[in-house]
Amino acid sequence: MSTRLPFFRYHPAPLASGSIRASAEECVCCNRSTGWIYTATFYTAQEVNGDFCPWCIADGSAAERFAGEFTDSYGLVGVSEETLREVTRRTPGFHAWQDPHWLVHCRDAAAFIGEVGYTELAAHPDALDQLRLDLRMGGWHDAAQLERFLTHLGEDASAMLFRCTICGTHLAYVDAS
Secondary structure (H helix, E strand, C coil): CCCCCCCCCCCCCHHHHCCEEECCCCCCCCCCCCCEEECCCCECCCCCCCCCCHHHHHCCHHHHHCCCECCCCCCCCCCCHHHHHHHHHCCCCCCCCCCCCCCEECCEECEEEEEECHHHHHCCHHHHHHHHHHHHHCCCCCHHHHHHHHHCCCCCEEEEEEECCCCCCEEEEEEEC
């Protein structure tokens, strides 16, 4: 096993997002203490008494052994079966108030960048414009109220920021408590 963490195409910075952290805890799948442990979601009908190391996530052994997924397939419409398996079974999920879901662009799953507030989101106008449009389509018709909500992201609500792995476009969705 390498001392470097495995690379996850669809979640390139799992330390920054808090999905993986330093730990002496043993992985429940391989029974090794690798120095790192996964901290976010895992969906299974089995009882799992512990957490996984990044290597057991990357090689798919954790998902296979415990018949589970790190992310729900909700939102992964139009991607290949291979991409669907990569995101749900071999990519660390992330923390969210609501059920986390993955965004898609250019017929590929986007890469999860992290949870952001308005300041970070404003640095990606493509994501901010797309989020405005999504919220308007979801019923936010009062422009002033919508802008007030967006400028307060990072308080009772935040944005989940993604980047398209094909064209680099940034995307986001709102997650609220």
